[in-house]
Amino acid sequence: MNLECDVLIIGGGMAGLVAGTVSAKKGLNTLLLRRGQSATANSSGAIDIIGYMPEVSEPFSSPKEGLSTIAGLYPLHPYSIVGYSDMVDPDRVVDEIAGRVRETVNWLKKNLRKTVSPLKGSFNHNIHPITILGTTKPTCLIQETMYSESLQKDDDSALLFVGFSGHPDFNPSVAAKTYLEDRLSFGEPPRKVGRCILETAPFGKSYNISSIEIARHLDHETSIQDLANQLKRPVEQIGASHVAVPPVLGLKKAVENKLRLEELLGVEVFELLGFPPSVPGLRLQMALESIFRKSGGKMLVGHEAVSYTRAEDRVSGVLVRAPRREIQIDARAYVLATGKFIGGGLNGDENGIREPVFDLMTVTREYHSAEGILPTRFTNRIAISPLGQPVYSCGLTVDPYFRPVGEDGLEWASNLFAAGSILAGYDYSSEKSGLGVAAVSGYSAAKNVLDYIGEVT
Ligand SMILES: Cc1cc2nc3c(=O)[nH]c(=O)nc-3n(C[C@H](O)[C@H](O)[C@H](O)COP(=O)(O)OP(=O)(O)OC[C@H]3O[C@@H](n4cnc5c(N)ncnc54)[C@H](O)[C@@H]3O)c2cc1C
Known part of the structure; x- marks a missing residue:
């Protein structure tokens, strides 16, 4: 069986559902695959933007304060990437990042208002529930x-x-x-x-x-x-x-x-605020799914992307498996938002840390190849520590348009974008930035998809 769509979103957590909703609201035929449950549904349901500087115990008073620090110190952090499109004046990078994050925060508040998960809070200051x-x-x-x-x-x-x-x-x-x-x-x-x-x-x-x-x-x-x-x-x-x-x-x-x-x-x-299994996390997941569907997006639950086909510099299709069928889905653009180890976007075993759908290059916290490296080399013995877990910083590196890059530093495919916790360069557990990075990168990847589709048609 073959399906066609404009945008195929692979992954149904915060990143995939935000990207999918932005794309569907623009009238693009958007299909989303979700193989199983997400880290989003297991989260406390509170959306952290940035709480701490890694290894510092004093929290940031506002996302803006945190974002300027992150942009200055971590140029490859997913938030920093938002500021690097070639249209941005180098002196305005921090403003660009803050502007995009503020826009995402306001977008979430507006779109989730009438769901089972309406939100309180603002970009101007952090709150302390x-x-x-x-x-x-x-x-x-x-x-x-x-x-x-x-x-x-x-x-x-x-x-x-x-x-x-x-x-x-x-x-x-x-x-x-x-x-x-x-x-x-x-x-x-x-x-x-x-x-x-x-x-x-x-x-x-x-x-x-x-x-x-x-x-x-x-x-x-x-x-x-x-x-x-x-x-x-x-x-x-x-x-x-x-x-x-x-x-x-x-x-x-x-x-x-x-x-x-x-x-x-x-x-x-x-x-x-509680721990998993989390009722507010489930409410957030249900709310995001409902806005995606209301925007016209279609979702295939229990469907797993397993491999791909390629034509020149583009991904031409993705092979999808469900318990009783296999489907080939061809799209004009793809967003990979499969999460990290919980979602299944990255596999970690004796063969190293791998991205299983496209076999994309994965890197460690130090931006060395994560291929062949045992994940246990990147874990602390203390599970919840201000030092975090270096294994969470492993993942994909992307260009300024959120397209995964290969070993040569160039985009791996012109129409493949990535968002959410599959990205390298940050540790949500020590920074308190998990759902924020997922939402902002999902929103940004979708904007880049819209530009890409606009350019090729
Ligand atoms: C216990 C816990 C508590 C947390 N608490 C907070 C919190 O309080 N605040 C906060 O901001 N962050 C929190 N986080 C972090 C936050 O939940 C994650 O950073 C965020 O949810 C990641 O979103 P995502 O969309 O990138 O990935 P996920 O939410 O993991 O979604 C990935 C999706 O991809 C799907 N998928 C994977 N592989 C495939 C495939 N091959 N084909 C099809 N679908 C596939 C999965 O089924 C899933 O639907 C917490 C995380 C955990 C684990």
Whole structure:
């Protein structure tokens, strides 16, 4: 079977879905392949642009501050690449990068407004939402359900951490203790913090309950009333002005549930940032898929790109495998957004670090070839460390138009673009830049695809 389209997007995480939506909105016949689940769906659902300079513990106060530092120190970072098209005056590179990132942030906020994942935050400053550990982290955009306007500003705010019996993912006592110590050390509100545990048995199950089970349970109308009934007493006991719940407020009705709880209790309610499997990550994935489809894009789920055909300097087609069929898809331009090790965009084993669809050149953090190098040489023993994991910086190098380059430094094909975490040159885990780089590079790659298609027709 053969299919044809204008743009074939390979990969359905943040990078692929942003690129696909931009392309489909311009009226191009856009097809997207997603072989399985993405890192995007496993993320906390908060969109980090840039939180830290690698190996520095003081966070950036705003994405703009972070981007100027990154552009000055790391010229091959994906954000820096945005500033290098030959149209840009060298003195305006930082402004160009900041402008493009701001545009992407505003694009995400506007396009996700009416989805299950509406966003709060702005390019002008980083915000510091609370995690399920009771720590805070710098990020740019969070889902509305995670946002509290007044908690850390109102001098008399009092916060109640709420856990669920039988839900092992969140311990409200630990979170309350860590958070209070942190606030006291800064001398900032809230100065009063409490915790409580509620009983819930989603679908009759009362132990080993997952976040997703609670979220599905809370999507039912009566569950929120029950939660409010249980919460009334602990809220009154500590005089809480704010209630923090783990990220479980619903898969489809989280915003509605937050507002309903606030109305029933007369306090501000918000979700904490959590770890995978992540309800807000799934909401973000669902929201991105819905805007892609509404823009006219078509998606083939469970379909894997496995190899390609080439005609002169172009990719002419991609061979795609699904459990019961093989398809050849021919497109005018291709965006490779297959992610890193979780998404499956890179394979790492005893043969080194490889890109499996096009066999593109991969490089290490030092920009040496990653072929034949054991991935374990690039890992730290401490999993979560400010030093990050050098293996995350491995990937593809691209030209100023986000086209992967070969060993000669020239683009590998004139119509193949790459975006997202498959790119080399940054470590999202230490910088806190994962979904931001994916969105900005996906948006930029799509703009370059539009220019390319405009030029060849
Ligand atoms: C546990 C965890 C928590 C995180 N938390 C945050 C956070 O709080 N904030 C933040 O900003 N970032 C976070 N990140 C980082 C962020 O999630 C990633 O950087 C980002 O999602 C990468 O997006 P992507 O589109 O490049 O790749 P992915 O989201 O991984 O998408 C890749 C897609 O490609 C598909 N694919 C792969 N190979 C093929 C193929 N051959 N054919 C067809 N499809 C294919 C996959 O199925 C998937 O759909 C987190 C990451 C992890 C792992």
